[in-house]
Amino acid sequence: MEIYILLGFVLILSIYLGLELISKVPSTLHTPLMSGANAISGIALVGALVLGSDTQLQQALAFLAVMFASINVFGGYLVTNRMLKMFKKK
Amino acid sequence: MSFFENISSIQNIIYIFSSILFISGIKMLGKEDTAVRGNFLSALAMFIAVSVTFINVINPILVLVGIGIGAIIGSLIALKVKMTSIPEMVALFNGFGGLATFFIAWSEFNSIPSNNFQYILVMITTYIGGVTFSGSVIAYGKLSETLKVEKSSIITKFFTTFFYISIIYLLYSILITKVFSPGFDFYTILLILTLLGGVGFVIPIGGGDMPVVISLLNSFSGIAAAFAGLLLLNNVLIVAGSLVGASGLILTIIMAKAMNRSIGNILFVGYASSTSASKSEETGEVKPINVSDAYLILENASSVLVIPGYGMAVAQAQHVVRELGELLEANGTEVRYGIHPVAGRMPGHMNVLLAEANVPYDVLVEPEDVNPSMDTVDVAVVIGANDVVNPSATEEPGSPIYGMPIIEVHNARTVFVLKRSMSSGFAGVQNPLFFKENTRMLFGDAKESIGGLVTEFKE
Numbered sequence: 001m002e003i004y005i006l007l008g009f010v011l012i013l014s015i016y017l018g019l020e021l022i023s024k025v026p027s028t029l030h031t032p033l034m035s036g037a038n039a040i041s042g043i044a045l046v047g048a049l050v051l052g053s054d055t056q057l058q059q060a061l062a063f064l065a066v067m068f069a070s071i072n073v074f075g076g077y078l079v080t081n082r083m084l085k086m087f088k089k090k
Numbered sequence: 091m092s093f094f095e096n097i098s099s100i101q102n103i104i105y106i107f108s109s110i111l112f113i114s115g116i117k118m119l120g121k122e123d124t125a126v127r128g129n130f131l132s133a134l135a136m137f138i139a140v141s142v143t144f145i146n147v148i149n150p151i152l153v154l155v156g157i158g159i160g161a162i163i164g165s166l167i168a169l170k171v172k173m174t175s176i177p178e179m180v181a182l183f184n185g186f187g188g189l190a191t192f193f194i195a196w197s198e199f200n201s202i203p204s205n206n207f208q209y210i211l212v213m214i215t216t217y218i219g220g221v222t223f224s225g226s227v228i229a230y231g232k233l234s235e236t237l238k239v240e241k242s243s244i245i246t247k248f249f250t251t252f253f254y255i256s257i258i259y260l261l262y263s264i265l266i267t268k269v270f271s272p273g274f275d276f277y278t279i280l281l282i283l284t285l286l287g288g289v290g291f292v293i294p295i296g297g298g299d300m301p302v303v304i305s306l307l308n309s310f311s312g313i314a315a316a317f318a319g320l321l322l323l324n325n326v327l328i329v330a331g332s333l334v335g336a337s338g339l340i341l342t343i344i345m346a347k348a349m350n351r352s353i354g355n356i357l358f359v360g361y362a363s364s365t366s367a368s369k370s371e372e373t374g375e376v377k378p379i380n381v382s383d384a385y386l387i388l389e390n391a392s393s394v395l396v397i398p399g400y401g402m403a404v405a406q407a408q409h410v411v412r413e414l415g416e417l418l419e420a421n422g423t424e425v426r427y428g429i430h431p432v433a434g435r436m437p438g439h440m441n442v443l444l445a446e447a448n449v450p451y452d453v454l455v456e457p458e459d460v461n462p463s464m465d466t467v468d469v470a471v472v473i474g475a476n477d478v479v480n481p482s483a484t485e486e487p488g489s490p491i492y493g494m495p496i497i498e499v500h501n502a503r504t505v506f507v508l509k510r511s512m513s514s515g516f517a518g519v520q521n522p523l524f525f526k527e528n529t530r531m532l533f534g535d536a537k538e539s540i541g542g543l544v545t546e547f548k549e
Binding site for chain 1: 121130139171318324
């Protein structure tokens with residue numbers, strides 16, 4: 001149980017940190033921020049890598065999780081980068 | 091310390107380093123000058139976290155195949171997609187992230203959770219991941235306009251019912267099943283109900299409210315990853331997931347504020363049922379104008395404000411708009427673009443389209459910056475925007491959109507409204523702007539009308 005309290009602590013602090021960091025984002029960056037954050041949510045890939053594989057079902061689930069998280073990671077970062085490159089100052 | 095414990099400590103130390111990069115990355119993503127580097131830093135953080143986890147993966151070849159397929163599909167979509175399809179693309183990627191956490195939770199359920207807390211986490215992660223996935227798929231369908239379902243249709247009601255059933259069933263799964271093991275496969279039912287619930291969550295929400303939904307789903311995908319981190323006792327998942335959850339939440343709040351509505355109202359009520367109050371029966375003459383007369387007025391203007399909306403995206407008019415802007419500037423006119431936060435179908439939609447057309451971002455202004463000096467604007471050109479310039483929001487307390495911050499173009503000297511026909515906006519509210527003394531309607535396809543103006547200028 002101790003470990004969950006500790007990790008819960010990390011969770012709360014991280015959310016608070018996130019809210020503080022991004023509270024004043026200019027509207028120009030709304031889409032890139034969303035799409036960049038979306039790429040970060042592909043961190044589920046790390047979770048997918050440590051899954052157990054005792055049964056066939058678990059192996060299949062782990063494989064699918066890895067694949068879909070990878071689409072999220074690669075697609076998300078590339079599309080964000082492509083978008084950001086378009087923004088130019090006068 | 092055994093060899094494996096060593097590996098695990100080293101991994102955790104590197105996870106801390108990766109978390110720091112994620113935090114710096116997302117901070118830099120919030121400022122124009124550093125955004126590209128911020129995105130790169132967060133990609134680097136991802137690479138480090140994945141690489142260090144890969145060391146003790148059980149089946150490395152299978153994993154590499156999975157990553158390879160994902161990389162190819164993801165890259166192809168990201169590089170091929172047209173900028174006008176960005177909203178649905180973001181929704182789709184978001185859904186895939188949610189689906190990955192859904193599978194993670196499912197797999198963990200089969201590992202037989204060791205304690206009650208873990209058991210609860212499995213249920214919650216399953217639910218958030220699944221709802222993010224199926225909700226995002228519906229959002230994708232709505233944004234790409236391949237899915238058209240009326241809010242009042244029986245299909246909508248059917249799925250909305252399932253949304254509520256799924257929540258009740260989730261509570262049942264969390265509270266009861268561990269104590270009284272049910273005699274049926276309750277978890278499979280949870281999986282199915284979760285996916286149906288996600289459909290029901292998004293299906294009743296209309297097009298103009300999409301910016302809110304898409305931000306909220308973005309937030310969910312982060313929260314799902316953070317819960318998966320709790321489940322797997324993994325720090326970097328928790329930190330990265332929480333950051334995404336927070337950024338999505340901020341965007342959701344910004345969007346809801348820009349509509350002057352609560353998030354609950356947007357998700358569960360919608361415009362249709364809030365129109366009980368008086369509908370203004372504004373009648374009067376609309377004053378149409380043709381391209382050559384519009385040209386004469388624009389030629390003599392010293393300050394022009396362009397207000398784009400979803401109509402500009404539909405007509406793909408951003409390139410001709412930029413061309414017109416350049417010609418006006420060459421003519422000595424000051425040109426700015428008034429961007430309302432909820433114009434379009436996702437947060438920052440208009441900014442992306444204009445950036446694609448090479449409009450520099452420093453001529454884009456927000457409502458609160460431009461409204462005080464609106465009376466110095468000679469011509470306000472409204473291109474396919476409606477509700478975000480509707481003066482009812484400031485003048486008519488009974489209106490469903492009363493109180494919503496708008497771009498107050500009716501205070502400009504002259505207003506051109508480019509519009510296909512006289513239909514009302516997404517909110518279903520008539521727009522008194524069209525009947526104002528200083529308003530001229532330029533009917534027709536936005537791209538053609540602007541193109542006509544460009545030709546006039548060139549001659």
